[in-house]
Amino acid sequence: TDRNGTLSPLAPERGQRLEAQAAFFEPWLLGQDKFVKVSVAASKFHLVGDNLLLRADARYDQGFPLGGAVLLPEVERYFAGGDSTVRGYEDERLATEIIQVPVPPFDNVSQIRVLPAGGNIRVLGSLDAQLRIYKILATAVFVDAGMIANTWSSVETADIHPSIGIAVARIVTPFGIGALERAIPLNPNLGDNPRGRWHFSFAA
Numbered sequence: 001t002d003r004n005g006t007l008s009p010l011a012p013e014r015g016q017r018l019e020a021q022a023a024f025f026e027p028w029l030l031g032q033d034k035f036v037k038v039s040v041a042a043s044k045f046h047l048v049g050d051n052l053l054l055r056a057d058a059r060y061d062q063g064f065p066l067g068g069a070v071l072l073p074e075v076e077r078y079f080a081g082g083d084s085t086v087r088g089y090e091d092e093r094l095a096t097e098i099i100q101v102p103v104p105p106f107d108n109v110s111q112i113r114v115l116p117a118g119g120n121i122r123v124l125g126s127l128d129a130q131l132r133i134y135k136i137l138a139t140a141v142f143v144d145a146g147m148i149a150n151t152w153s154s155v156e157t158a159d160i161h162p163s164i165g166i167a168v169a170r171i172v173t174p175f176g177i178g179a180l181e182r183a184i185p186l187n188p189n190l191g192d193n194p195r196g197r198w199h200f201s202f203a204a
Helices: none
Strands: 015-025 035-048 052-065 096-102 110-116 121-134 137-149 161-173 176-185 197-203
Antiparallel strands (some): 096 110, 137 161
16 A cells, blocks of 8 residues: 555555465466466565655565476576566576587687576565655665576575665656666676666556
């Protein structure tokens, strides 16, 4: 709700949200592969005084390949990075794989390509402190973190990618939020700019 207790799902200032989903895919349901996907997301909003809004978000997604498969189909794998997940990292490049191929006709020259590497598991979290400056204009500082993996047993500390950032400007209305933000990755991958990147987003 907003600060007056009115339902406001696009720009809430008080309350909490919990959402859970599950899906089953099977060839006889017009699919090509057999697997299960589950998802849980939670948010908490807390208003401090009249102008400071604290927000915490967490999300967990996991797919379970069936029928002897180890990985989810490529189009069903989880990715992260970019405006809506972990800011500061390139889109869909929170986890990457490096491919090195020779460059013909040279024998001693190789080309390195950095490609997005999706996974069966995605965990995301964010803490945000938003300060209203004037009416619908606000600024904020935030911390994001995320992880992509295929199995829990393979997860290492290096797989967790946090970032910090600031919202230079946010336009907060009952119809949605527009933001111009700058985020810096704290554990960048090859191909990420360690000085960070700009993000522009609008949610409605």
